[in-house]
Amino acid sequence: MREPDVDKRDETVTADDVAKRAGVSRWTVNRAFKKDASISQKSREKVMGAAKQLGYVPDLLASSLASDRSNMVCLLIDDFANPHKLVMLERLTRFLRKNGWDTLLVNTSDEEDTSAALLNASQRRVDAAVLIGSQFTDRSLATALGARRVRKLIVFARTSENPNTISICCDDRAAMNEIANYIIGKGYRRPLFLAGPQTSSAHLGRKETFLTKWHDTFSTTPEFISVARYDPQLAYDRIVSHFAGRTAQEITDVIVCENDALALGAMDAIRTEMGLRVPQDIAVTGFDDIPQADSANYRITTYRQPLSAMAEGLVQVLKGTADSDQLCHFIGKLVERESA
Amino acid sequence: MREPDVDKRDETVTADDVAKRAGVSRWTVNRAFKKDASISQKSREKVMGAAKQLGYVPDLLASSLASDRSNMVCLLIDDFANPHKLVMLERLTRFLRKNGWDTLLVNTSDEEDTSAALLNASQRRVDAAVLIGSQFTDRSLATALGARRVRKLIVFARTSENPNTISICCDDRAAMNEIANYIIGKGYRRPLFLAGPQTSSAHLGRKETFLTKWHDTFSTTPEFISVARYDPQLAYDRIVSHFAGRTAQEITDVIVCENDALALGAMDAIRTEMGLRVPQDIAVTGFDDIPQADSANYRITTYRQPLSAMAEGLVQVLKGTADSDQLCHFIGKLVERESA
DNA sequence: CAGTGATTTGCTCGCGCGTGCAAGAGTTTT
DNA sequence: AAAACTCTTGCACGCGCGAGCAAATCACTG
The missing domain is CATH 1.10.260.40 (lambda repressor-like DNA-binding domains)
Known part of the structure; x- marks a missing residue:
């Protein structure tokens, strides 16, 4: 029939x-x-x-107009060089859809300011805007809040100092301390911290935590360098230039990367450009546990955020049933592999 | 003020x-x-x-309702293991937004059928639905078309036999022939084709083109194997099992991969699991030119699709100013690197 | 300054559905 | 069997804006 x-x-x-x-x-x-x-x-x-x-x-359009609830959330992302974003997109879209929300994806890498994108989202009456990029300064968030009718502004997988936003993220301090302890336990003593964009408060969190922890333990502050984007290529170039003309393995025995995207580039640089071995000459750690981190070529020791639980947290925020105390204290898991 | x-x-x-x-x-x-x-x-x-x-x-919601034009397009994607998708998402969202369309992202990896997702999209009155996944069979497309009010059904970066859909893709036949000629010119004579899911007509195109070309030239048909998803990990496992217990470099001198996602896994397998060198023992080619293909570790010889032009083509389709003859004949560029 | 055409403005009606209430139908209690 | 419920159904009004036409205004010309 x-x-x-x-x-x-x-x-x-x-x-x-x-x-x-x-x-x-x-x-x-x-x-x-x-x-x-x-x-x-x-x-x-x-x-x-x-x-x-x-x-x-x-008709959901008519329904949204009449009820003033669109059942859409807007995802703002500016960080397409980071493979982890693909994982996040997959997880978020799946969880949102399962709970009745559709996802509006907005690429903010072009926008000088996120507020234009947020304004646009507000014109669609999205129930919430979720920032999952990296370049949002707290200042830009503040101005962005001028765009109203965005009922909720959520910063995902990053902390935010802005009191008008809701932040959903894992406990970066605990996570980074765990990594630091792991490194110390393994006997590494000459770390280099490779950080991402300095505008991001997430990296401030991780970097600061690591440096503080190290200082508390050994009374010395490790060196750190940074790149403008979470981009393996930039990480590669930065590592190469950092060690140019020096005997790397004598200066550094482990490179602690703010996330796996940077770790990929760092490992490539160590092996291909500098001809050294990981971890024997220089070890590497990452953060996020992206799929490539588990590949035969990299095998990165990293930290896996509880993405599903965090996505569930987002859903609860949307439903208004979230426990706000827990939203910034998701606990992940150190994944030990061969890179450190 | x-x-x-x-x-x-x-x-x-x-x-x-x-x-x-x-x-x-x-x-x-x-x-x-x-x-x-x-x-x-x-x-x-x-x-x-x-x-x-x-x-x-x-208010765009009210505007859409009244005008019957939502200025939204729906992107359906089921292929989150393929890094190329992140590139496509970046490009598409940017071009669409620049031209006044917002992007609804729907994850169809859960859905047994895309038609549910399409139905949902139609409820939002999207101006078009764009399929950029890989698992859409032409049969599922046919049933999916039952969901109307989706004004346009577009298959992006893939050919489609379904006459009710608009396909925007590069000329796979020309591209694959170029790759084949390159390989032949380099002197490789024992190729293995690594294909993706057999439901996808895109891969049929590339695989068939390659096999046919090879047959026309040498009167022999190369071996081919396939995996269920465009996932480096699956490619890795498949290559390992394919050569298990055999001396790989005597059977095969080049692995022609349907895309870079598979090439990544293939290269990892060749080097890490089999302890061979690329390209000296076994060469590898890919397709798409994803960012990792250019990384120091892989340096994959591949084929770059003209994504920006294709995105522009999509915009023209939406505007109704497209030249339908050109939509399936975008010409890309062979990118020669060290993997073959 | 009347006459003509071009531009600008206002308006009626409708897009498809949700809210909240009141009327109707159905069920239980005594 | 009437009273006292509960559950179900119908309805007026509104969500904010757009298409298309008619009225109003403006810009010139002779």
């Missing part, structure tokens, strides 16, 4: 059409499509039958 | 409010925000002034 009334599909079929066919009112039709609506089993079946015949589905 | 009337921002400000303040009608207000509307310079300035004071921006 094929769908009946196939010819009708060109014109938009509204709840009124279904109502006429099912012999009920339009409101009963729309009730039939609401999960917890007050409607009898009998008329729901009548409606659903008619709806299927006509190929009716509720 | 900070924004005046800050206190007003909590309530939604509509065109009516602006109209009252500017001393014009509501329709004049909305005209002021339309690029090519018939409105005098003077009243536009009046309106814009009032709008800025009140913090007004047009």
Whole structure:
């Protein structure tokens, strides 16, 4: 059996059409499509039958306009060189969709300011805007908040000092301390910290935590360098230039990277450009546990954020059932591999 | 100076409010925000002034409902293990946004069928749905077309036999022939083709083209193997199992991969698991020119699709100004590196 | 300054559905 | 069997804006 009334599909079929066919009112039709609506089993079946015949589905645009809830969230991202973003996108879209939210993806790498993008999102009445990029300064966040009708501004996988935003992230301090302890336990004593953009407070968190921890333990502050983007290529170049003309393995015995994207570049530089071995000559650690970190070529010792739990946290924030104390204290897991 | 009337921002400000303040009608207000509307310079300035004071921006939701144009396109993706997707997402979102379209990202890796996702997209009245995943069979496309109100169904970076879809892709046949010629010219004579999911007609195109070309030249048909997803890890495992217990370099001198995602895994397998060198023992070619292909560790000889031109083509399709003959014949560029 | 055409402005009606209430139907209690 | 419920259904009104037309205004010309 094929769908009946196939010819009708060109014109938009509204709840009124279904109502006429099912012999009920339009409101009963729309009730039939609401999960917890007050409607009898009998008329729901009548409606659903008619709806299927006509190929009716509720119009979410009209629904959003009328109810002032769009069931869309806007994801702002500016950091497409970092493979971890693909993982985050996969996880977030899946969890959001499973819970009834659609995802609006906005590329903010072009925008000088995120506020334009946020303004645009607000024009669509998104229920929330989620920042998962890296270049958002707290200042730009502040101005961005000028764009209202964005009910919730959420910073994902990063801490934010801005009191008007909700931050969902793992406990970076605990995580970095765990990495530091691991490194110390392994006997490394001449670390180099490779950081990302200095505008990001996340990296401030990780870098500061590591440097502080090290200082507390050995009373010396390790060297650190940074790159402008979380981009393996930039990390590669930076490592090369940092060690140019020096005997790297005598200066440094481990490179602690702010995340795996940087670690990839660092490892490539160590092996290909400098001709050294990881971890024998110089060890490397990362953060995020991206898929490549587990590949045969890299095998990076890293820290896995509990992305699914964090995505679940985001859903709870959207539902308004979140426990705000827990949102910034997700606990991940150190993944020990061969790179350190 | 900070924004005046800050206190007003909590309530939604509509065109009516602006109209009252500017001393014009509501329709004049909305005209002021339309690029090519018939409105005098003077009243536009009046309106814009009032709008800025009140913090007004047009509501795209209401606009979409009234005009039946949402200015949204839906991107369907199921292939998050392929790093190339991140590049595509970056490019597409940027071009779309620059031309006035917002992007709805739908993760279809969970869905048994894409039609559910398409149905959902249609409920949002997207102007077009763009398939950039890999698992869409032409059969599923056919059933997916049952979900109407999706004005345009576009298959991006892949050919499609379905006449109801618009396919935007580079000329795979020309590209693969170029790769084949390159390989032949380099003197390789024992190729192995590593393909992706057999449901994808794109891979059919590339694989078939290569095998046919080879047969035409040497009257022998090379061996080929395949994996279920464009995932480096799967490619790694497949290559390992394929050569298990055999002296690989005697069987094969080049592995032609359907894309870079597979090439990454293949190279890792050759070097790490089999202890061989690329390209001296076994060469490798890819397709897509993902960022990692250019990294010091891989240096993959590959084929770069003209993504920006293709994204521009998508925009033209949306605008209705596309030259349909050209949509499937974008020409890319062979990028010669050290892997073959 | 009336007359003509070009431009600008206002307006009616509708996009498809949600909210909240009141009327109707169905069920239980005494 | 009437009263007292509960559940279900229908409805007026509104969400914010757009298409298309009619009225109003403007810019010239002779």
